[in-house]
Amino acid sequence: MQTATTSKLLLGPGPCNASPSVLEALSRPLVGHMDPEFFDVMESTKSLLRKVFQTENKVTFPVSGTGSSGMEFLLVNFLEPGDTLVVGVNGVFGGRIASLSEKLGANVIRVEQEWGRAVDVEIFNQAIREHRPKIAALVNGETSTGVYQNVDGIAAVCRESDTLFFIDCVTSLAGMPVSIDEWGVDVAFSGTQKCLGVPPGLAPVTISDRALEVYRKRSRPTPSFYFDLDAILAYVDGDGGRSYHHTAPISMAFALETALQEIVDEGLEARWARHADAAAYLREQLGAFGFAPVVPEGERLNPLTTLHLPEGFDEAKVRGALLKDHDIEVGAGLGPLAGKIWRIGLMASNASRDSVDTLIGALKDYL
Amino acid sequence: MQTATTSKLLLGPGPCNASPSVLEALSRPLVGHMDPEFFDVMESTKSLLRKVFQTENKVTFPVSGTGSSGMEFLLVNFLEPGDTLVVGVNGVFGGRIASLSEKLGANVIRVEQEWGRAVDVEIFNQAIREHRPKIAALVNGETSTGVYQNVDGIAAVCRESDTLFFIDCVTSLAGMPVSIDEWGVDVAFSGTQKCLGVPPGLAPVTISDRALEVYRKRSRPTPSFYFDLDAILAYVDGDGGRSYHHTAPISMAFALETALQEIVDEGLEARWARHADAAAYLREQLGAFGFAPVVPEGERLNPLTTLHLPEGFDEAKVRGALLKDHDIEVGAGLGPLAGKIWRIGLMASNASRDSVDTLIGALKDYL
Numbered sequence: 001m002q003t004a005t006t007s008k009l010l011l012g013p014g015p016c017n018a019s020p021s022v023l024e025a026l027s028r029p030l031v032g033h034m035d036p037e038f039f040d041v042m043e044s045t046k047s048l049l050r051k052v053f054q055t056e057n058k059v060t061f062p063v064s065g066t067g068s069s070g071m072e073f074l075l076v077n078f079l080e081p082g083d084t085l086v087v088g089v090n091g092v093f094g095g096r097i098a099s100l101s102e103k104l105g106a107n108v109i110r111v112e113q114e115w116g117r118a119v120d121v122e123i124f125n126q127a128i129r130e131h132r133p134k135i136a137a138l139v140n141g142e143t144s145t146g147v148y149q150n151v152d153g154i155a156a157v158c159r160e161s162d163t164l165f166f167i168d169c170v171t172s173l174a175g176m177p178v179s180i181d182e183w184g185v186d187v188a189f190s191g192t193q194k195c196l197g198v199p200p201g202l203a204p205v206t207i208s209d210r211a212l213e214v215y216r217k218r219s220r221p222t223p224s225f226y227f228d229l230d231a232i233l234a235y236v237d238g239d240g241g242r243s244y245h246h247t248a249p250i251s252m253a254f255a256l257e258t259a260l261q262e263i264v265d266e267g268l269e270a271r272w273a274r275h276a277d278a279a280a281y282l283r284e285q286l287g288a289f290g291f292a293p294v295v296p297e298g299e300r301l302n303p304l305t306t307l308h309l310p311e312g313f314d315e316a317k318v319r320g321a322l323l324k325d326h327d328i329e330v331g332a333g334l335g336p337l338a339g340k341i342w343r344i345g346l347m348a349s350n351a352s353r354d355s356v357d358t359l360i361g362a363l364k365d366y367l
Numbered sequence: 368m369q370t371a372t373t374s375k376l377l378l379g380p381g382p383c384n385a386s387p388s389v390l391e392a393l394s395r396p397l398v399g400h401m402d403p404e405f406f407d408v409m410e411s412t413k414s415l416l417r418k419v420f421q422t423e424n425k426v427t428f429p430v431s432g433t434g435s436s437g438m439e440f441l442l443v444n445f446l447e448p449g450d451t452l453v454v455g456v457n458g459v460f461g462g463r464i465a466s467l468s469e470k471l472g473a474n475v476i477r478v479e480q481e482w483g484r485a486v487d488v489e490i491f492n493q494a495i496r497e498h499r500p501k502i503a504a505l506v507n508g509e510t511s512t513g514v515y516q517n518v519d520g521i522a523a524v525c526r527e528s529d530t531l532f533f534i535d536c537v538t539s540l541a542g543m544p545v546s547i548d549e550w551g552v553d554v555a556f557s558g559t560q561k562c563l564g565v566p567p568g569l570a571p572v573t574i575s576d577r578a579l580e581v582y583r584k585r586s587r588p589t590p591s592f593y594f595d596l597d598a599i600l601a602y603v604d605g606d607g608g609r610s611y612h613h614t615a616p617i618s619m620a621f622a623l624e625t626a627l628q629e630i631v632d633e634g635l636e637a638r639w640a641r642h643a644d645a646a647a648y649l650r651e652q653l654g655a656f657g658f659a660p661v662v663p664e665g666e667r668l669n670p671l672t673t674l675h676l677p678e679g680f681d682e683a684k685v686r687g688a689l690l691k692d693h694d695i696e697v698g699a700g701l702g703p704l705a706g707k708i709w710r711i712g713l714m715a716s717n718a719s720r721d722s723v724d725t726l727i728g729a730l731k732d733y734l
Contacts, residue, residue, distance in 0.1 A: 007396040008396065008397075008398055008399070008402075010397060010398070010399055012399050012401075014614060015397050015399065015400065015614065015617060016397075017396070017397060018397055023393075023394040023395075023396070024394060026390075026393040026394050026618055027390040027391060027393050027394035028390075029374040029375070029384070029390070030375075030377060030382050030383075030384060030385055030566055031375055031377070031696075032375070032377055032379050032382065032690075032696045033382065033567065034379075035375075035690065035696060064432060064433050064436075064568070065431060065432045065436065065593065066431050066613045066614050066615070066616060067613070067614065068592065068593050068612075068613040068614075069431075069432065069593045069613075071592070071593075072591065072592055072593040076591075096592060099592070100591075100592040103588055103589075103590045103591065103592065104590060105590075191614070193614055199397055199616065199617050199618040199619075200400065200614040200615065200616050200617055201431070201568055201616035201618070201619055221470055222470075223470045223471060223472075223590070224439065224443075224467075224470065225435065225438070225439055225463060225466070225467040225470065226432065226435050226436045226438075226439040244701070245435075246433045246434070246435040246436075247381060247382065247433050247434065247435075247558070247560055247567040248433070248567065249433060249566065249567050249568035249616075249619070250382060250566050250567055251393055251566040251568070251618075251619075251622075252566075252568055252616070252618075252619070255618075323399075323402065329398075329399045329402060334611070
């Protein structure tokens with residue numbers, strides 16, 4: 001029996017709802033993955049991704065896996081056993097960068113910060129100066145806590161220390177400023193199911209020329225076939241002809257291209273402003289019912305707001321009822337914040353006051 | 368500018384065309400990946416996959432990447448540095464298993480065979496007896512050559528040698544017999560874009576209890592986050608509650624569930640017979656124009672037929688014209704067979720005499 005699905009308003013940490021044109025793109029007839037028509041889709045997608053990442057990096061494309069595969073793709077290509085990585089850990093996703101890097105044999109220096117606060121840039125820079133790591137990694141949008149990480153002044157310290165600057169912008173890209181070239185970021189990854197407004201399944205990445213040079217100096221081949229950078233580049237860039245590496249997720253590529261075009265048509269600044277307005281409205285409206293922001297002003301991630309719950313609020317029960325009776329999803333806390341907070345996503349087409357009004361309308365029965 | 372796509376008949380090595388109901392499933396409204404409704408889709412998909420793999424293996428699910436990610440997922444979890452792997456190499460895909468295993472630090476024994484022929488089971492078994500490897504790997508459907516590998520009698524030798532029996536059934540699953548339990552296969556992977564009739568993007572895998580025991584005895588953790596078996600199982604199986612690992616490609620999961628239901632409704636034997644009939648008709652029809660099978664009878668992969676070209680036939684020109692002027696894709700040769708053969712796929716809904724007639728109708732202009 002095929003499982004039915006109903007239409008829901010997805011206000012959790014992702015996926016969010018995809019726009020009608022993105023859903024329509026998913027159902028377009030397939031073409032071959034070595035068809036020039038598909039190469040056009042790939043080239044158009046890469047070009048649009050550069051605009052959204054705000055970069056001139058030639059190597060900018062979607063990895064054929066979900067957001068987490070973007071993290072693994074970058075670390076497995078840029079880290080070798082014995083390399084040092086400095087990483088800011090103030091939530092689940094910084095912790096993941098640390099633990100995968102350890103699995104890959106790296107020497108990992110964690111710059112810990114209380115969950116719900118941004119990493120202190122001065123302390124982080126000090127760790128870079130002290131350890132001169134191969135990679136310094138920060139999570140630009142911490143999906144587990146709702147923190148947006150300021151990165152000002154880090155790239156300069158990275159350059160002094162021959163360090164590659166790495167960011168996770170899964171939940172920030174296209175919802176808040178992400179400016180790869182201006183920030184001096186060398187490698188970054190994202191996912192499609194947040195502010196890009198596409199179903200999960202692809203991980204956009206971008207790699208600077210400086211990082212490529214470091215990659216070329218690896219002492220041994222990348223210990224992966226699926227994530228091997230050179231083999232993937234021969235397929236997705238193919239200067240002088242494309243070589244088969246894997247079969248790209250064609251329907252997902254159609255959807256991503258469509259969504260990126262919508263983003264560029266809206267304009268990045270207008271889109272960031274829309275996410276900021278929706279988030280401010282959400283905080284104000286829910287504030288009246290006793291929901292208090294987890295994150296202090298100035299460090300908040302607009303696409304994903306985290307809120308402490310009102311006294312005596314049965315969060316699991318209400319969250320379940322919202323989903324079951326009102327077809328509205330909101331997100332629970334993760335790790336040490338499980339049961340203590342809600343994570344409410346207002347991403348892509350859901351970043352609107354209408355989404356907030358719909359949520360409040362349903363929530364009023366339980367407050 | 369969004370790239371337009373036209374409707375094409377995809378008779379290459381994959382993707383093939385997806386059925387209308389599969390394309391429709393892709394465009395269904397999204398649900399959250401931790402929504403009980405999505406867990407139902409996942410459970411239904413796993414149950415249907417067991418039927419199609421013909422296995423009782425509890426651990427049977429789609430890995431969140433394309434077919435190649437299924438290979439990597441299995442090798443990175445089941446091989447450790449210093450382990451021995453015996454692999455049959457008679458085309459591109461056996462070669463990939465060998466080279467990734469070497470990257471992972473394994474001692475690799477290649478049982479080489481001429482491209483276009485099946486690996487000799489006696490020689491393969493002899494290599495298992497001699498080397499007593501941790502894994503013995505064969506490609507059940509060699510997409511680069513059109514060979515279907517007989518696996519009779521291998522499992523018994525694997526059991527005597529404490530060896531896990533590994534198969535790549537990317538191009539055979541749901542198009543020719545694949546019988547995991549009857550064959551005594553321990554680990555297998557496939558891809559969605561061949562005889563399952565789904566766009567590329569997921570890699571169905573199945574793992575026997577015997578293989579799970581071997582995995583539990585690893586001396587160190589799997590050197591991957593994205594492919595970490597235990598972490599993925601806590602998400603896709605979730606006995607006693609599911610833990611977030613990554614965000615599953617939800618739309619692709621909808622499509623896979625729909626396609627698997629169509630396969631089970633058709634019946635595996637009827638589906639294999641349909642693929643066999645279409646392939647026989649293709650060989651007969653194209654034989655009349657001087658296309659000669661690469662692979663001897665008894666070793667042919669019905670979903671993908673490989674053919675030597677008629678004398679003086681400009682394969683690249685005709686292949687290009689078929690695609691450009693007739694919207695029909697056929698596949699070129701790979702590696703040493705590039706320029707020398709065609710690979711014609713009749714997979715999933717394309718496995719019909721109608722597909723062959725359409726191809727012949729277009730091809731007649733060039734013969």
